[in-house]
Amino acid sequence: xxxxxxxxxxxxxxxxxxxxxxxxxxxxxxxxxxxxxxxxxxxxxxxxxxxxxxxxxxxxxxxxxxxxxxxxxxxxxxxxxxxxxxxxxxxxxxxxxxxxxxxxxxxxxxxxxxxxxxxxxxxxxxxxxxxxxxxxxxxxxxxxxxxxxxxxxxxxxxxxxxxxxxxxxxxxxxxxxxxxxxxxxxxxxxxxxxxxxxxxxxxxxxxxxxxxxxxxxxxxxxxxxxxxxxxxxxxxxxxxxxxxxxxxxxxxxxxxxxxxxxxxx
Numbered sequence: 001x002x003x004x005x006x007x008x009x010x011x012x013x014x015x016x017x018x019x020x021x022x023x024x025x026x027x028x029x030x031x032x033x034x035x036x037x038x039x040x041x042x043x044x045x046x047x048x049x050x051x052x053x054x055x056x057x058x059x060x061x062x063x064x065x066x067x068x069x070x071x072x073x074x075x076x077x078x079x080x081x082x083x084x085x086x087x088x089x090x091x092x093x094x095x096x097x098x099x100x101x102x103x104x105x106x107x108x109x110x111x112x113x114x115x116x117x118x119x120x121x122x123x124x125x126x127x128x129x130x131x132x133x134x135x136x137x138x139x140x141x142x143x144x145x146x147x148x149x150x151x152x153x154x155x156x157x158x159x160x161x162x163x164x165x166x167x168x169x170x171x172x173x174x175x176x177x178x179x180x181x182x183x184x185x186x187x188x189x190x191x192x193x194x195x196x197x198x199x200x201x202x203x204x205x206x207x208x209x210x211x212x213x214x215x216x217x218x219x220x221x222x223x224x225x226x227x228x229x230x231x232x233x234x235x236x237x238x239x240x241x242x243x244x245x246x247x248x249x250x251x252x253x254x255x256x257x258x259x260x261x262x263x264x265x
Contacts, residue, residue, distance in 0.1 A: 007065040008058070011055065011219045014052065014055050028059070035056070035059055035063055036055055036059075039053075045157075046160060056218075072229065075237050076097070079097065082200045084202050085204070086204060088206065088214060092153075094181065102181075106169055110165075115166050115203055117203045119200060119201070119239045119243070120202075121200055122143045122185070123143075124147075125143045125144065140154065140155040141176045143175075150167075154170065182199040186254075
């Protein structure tokens with residue numbers, strides 16, 4: 001099936017006041033509001049804490065049409081699944097064999113507790129767990145990335161800027177989707193060794209905490225705030241050999257586990 005052409009969108013800045021805030025739900029239906037909030041990396045209940053939103057002149061039902069990530073990344077053609085988390089974009093993208101299948105907004109680590117960058121994998125998961133930083137924080141649709149520090153992907157509020165304690169915060173529907181889409185690690189019977197890594201996750205880039213929200217640059221031109229395929233290739237290529245090696249090992253481990261009950265008979 002041929003790929004649809006990119007959406008031609010012009011963006012503008014919407015300066016908020018009490019009147020506009022009160023009528024947001026009437027100006028946009030639920031699908032449109034989902035897009036506007038996603039583009040601004042913010043939850044509805046947090047909108048009153050900001051002064052400006054970037055809004056598109058065209059609102060379609062396919063949120064992927066607004067992705068700041070490339071639709072395809074050639075160097076990932078052999079990678080079954082991968083998540084990219086961009087600090088400067090404050091967004092994630094999920095790829096299957098180099099093709100974009102989903103993207104969404106994030107809130108990554110604040111300046112004092114930044115999210116680590118590099119290659120990680122989805123380890124273990126829980127539909128709901130308690131934060132190791134604060135027992136009052138309930139983290140839903142949790143997927144661990146760094147076992148000894150608790151760095152993870154999970155649902156939590158998005159305030160429109162990096163605000164987490166080193167984790168990658170997600171909207172609820174995105175966190176739930178990743179929970180079922182990504183794969184957990186496999187460990188030895190004693191739990192001490194990783195026998196197969198989970199889905200690779202590459203976290204990259206830097207965030208300028210002094211600047212205004214970078215997505216507001218969309219109003220300056222559609223190409224002002226976008227990751228090109230060339231730039232994405234530069235990010236992921238150093239990790240591809242390791243990812244493919246671990247992918248092959250996982251395939252072997254999974255195949256062996258699947259065959260074990262048959263062999264036992």
